[in-house]
Amino acid sequence: MQRRKLGRSEIEISTVGLGCWQFSEGFGLTGGFWEALPAETVQEIIDASLRGGINWFDTAEIYGRGRSERALAGALTRLGKKPGDVVVATKWWPFPRGASSIRDTIGARLECLSPFPIDLHQIHQPFALTTVAAQANAMADLVQAGKIRTVGVSNYNARRMRAAHATLARRGIPLVSNQMQYSLLDRRIESNGVLAACKELGITLIAYSPLAQGLLSGKFHEDPSLIQKSPGPRKYLPSFRASGLARSLPLIEELRKIAAAHGATPSQVALNWLANFHGDTVVVIPGATKRRHAEENVGSTGFTLSPDELRRIDELSRPFL
Structure with missing residues (x-):
């Protein structure tokens, strides 16, 4: 699998990571979005990801209050991976905290991920009881103390991202990434200045929810009854209602057509487009709840979309800019 530099750092990451x-x-407000997975399933997903060429994994403090971090580290260890073999990214949850919490919680983050270091530490979202500058400086302190390797943000608009970038630059540290919701059914970062700022500043755009909660697979269009069987609140989103499904159907039909030409799936075509349409700027982090999902994720890099296919997908997804 192709690898790219993580922002203006020396870290190389695969174009597809694992969220x-x-x-x-299943723990906590955010963890309840998913059914609890057995440890054996977690290990199978990570094993399939590694075998397919994925070399980095994105987790967060708030994902089960450390449970996701521990599950990731445990599975990697059981699979024989050692520190330095993979790239690990996690996130600090800002609200309702101040910048000092970044320093105060780093020990817990390192303990949960032990023995793996934190290659990328991210500010999870923009709302905190402190300024962007204070948070960026606290992250810079961790880099200079050798606690983390690089700094990223998540869910930052262009203005906040530029502010974090400027603060870190004064410390001689690059802002390497901004993790944003981005898919063919949510292309707002292309129209609100975020993607343009990433390209200008050399910041990697990490696309989360790149399959729009599974909508781009086409399975919910094919069988809408699956929506009510899905865990968590996604079933209540406008895009999952009958009108939302009708709006996205032309795109889904084109993804199916292009997928058939490549011996691929609609999901793989959607991921391939995201990771390649904007050059080297965007990488994707689909999740997986089964081994076959992970295998499908890595298969998204096994073919090349033609200029005409890239254009057709672009045109049909433009209503979601």
Whole structure:
């Protein structure tokens, strides 16, 4: 699998990573979005990801209050991986906290991920009881203390991202990433200045929810009864209602057509487009709750979309800019 530099750092990451929110063991407000997965299933998902060429994993403090981090570290250890073999990203939860919490919680983050270091530490969302500058400086302190390797943000608009970038630059540290919701059914980062700022500043855009909660697989269009059987609140989102399904159907039909031409799936085509349409700027972190999901994720890199296919997908997904 192709690898790219993580922002302006020396870290190389695969174009597809693995999002680990689903490893929360069903704990807490955010963990309840997913059914608890057995440890054996978690290990199978990570094993399939590694075998397919994925070399990095994204988790967070709030994903089960450390349970996802521990599940990831435990599975990697059982699979024989050692520190330095993979790239690990996690996130600090800001609200209702101040910047000092970044320093105060780093020990817990390192303990949950032990023996693996934190290669990328991210500010999970923009709302905190402190300023962007104070948070960026606290992250810079951790880099200089050798506690983390690089700094990223998540859910930051262009203005906040530029502010964090400027603060870190004054410390001689790059802002390497911004993790944003981005898929063919949510292309707002292309129209609100975030993607343009990432390209300008050399910041990697990490696309989370790149399959729009599974909508881009086409399975919910094919069988809408699956929606009510899905765990968590996704079934209540407008995009899952009858009108939302009708709006996205032309795109789904085109993804199916292109997938058939490549011996791929609609999900793989959607991931391939995201990771390649904007050059080297975007990487994707789909999740997986089964081994076959992980195998499908890595298969998204096994073919090349033609310029015409890239254009057709672009045109049909433009209503979601």
